[in-house]
Amino acid sequence: MKILSRTYMWVVFALLYAPILVLVIFSFNDGGSLSAYTGFSFRWYGELFRDQVALQSLKNSFFLAASSSLLATVIGTFAALGLDRMRNRYVKGAVNSVTNIPMMNPDIVTGVSMMLLFVALGGMLGLGDVLGKWTMLIAHTTFSLPYVILSVMPRFKQFDKTLREAALDLGCTPAQSFFKVELPAIVPGIVSGLVMAFTLSLDDFVISHFVSSPDFQTLPLYIYNQTAHNVKYSMYALCTLIIATILVLLLAVNFAGSVGDRTKRRREALK
Secondary structure (H helix, E strand, O other): OHHHHHHHHHHHHHHHHHHHHHHHHHOOEOOOOOOOOOOEOOHHHHHHHOOHHHHHHHHHHHHHHHHHHHHHHHHHHHHHHHHHHOOOHHHHHHHHHHHHHHHHOOHHHHHHHHHHHHHHHHHHOOOOOOOOHHHHHHHHHHHHHHHHHHHHHHHHHHOOHHHHHHHHHOOOOHHHHHHHHHHHHHHHHHHHHHHHHHHHHHHOOHHHHHHOEOOEOOHHHHHHHHOOOOOOOHHHHHHHHHHHHHHHHHHHHHHHHHHHHHHHHHHHHHO
8 A cells, every 4th residue: 555655646746747857957958959958058048048028027027926925915914913803703704705715716717807897997987908017916916815814814823812912011002012022923924925925926827818918028928928939948948947936935935934833832832
């Protein structure tokens, strides 16, 4: 039984990671061929950094990911705070359910509904074609919010409420109690939500496709447009860099979570 389970596990890992490994290896192939490896080279990375359209798309993606993740983190953190303070469990359950809808919705439904909303609002306000950078920012912030709330909420639940009460008894206002006592304790959850929102925005294609305009193109949209022609080998280099970036971010999330858990255990030990 152990041999069967291990074999199954390795097959699953092979199916998941073999395509990524092949892409990374051939991004260093000097010959620019997927049929033969002719030698190690950074040729396609050089081609990538000479492609101004690709670099501009990369800048757009990072601007969008950074802006939307910061907005989603701030709004999501205070939304999680509001949910934690709710006393009526029925209202709290209803709000939680509504918050999770963007996660359960298929991306294409979210993308089409947002496009229709933006176009309708633009028509009513007489703004004409409103789709572009700012509609993408709103859309990315919206679909990232539930993931931030989901990351921060457990930290509020684990937080010792007596510390907040003690801070209030010692003269802190509710705002001071939050920023001086609660916020440091929930930082690992906030960092996890921020990184999750950043990676989701950086990776998104479907929703961006519906709410974008030709004058603001993100990296996933640029790569998709390449598939209509012969895909440049520099795209393999680009995808490798994206994989490396996401890997670093995931390691940072895990590190932040482990640091938070160790800090919590130390506090419990001191009690």
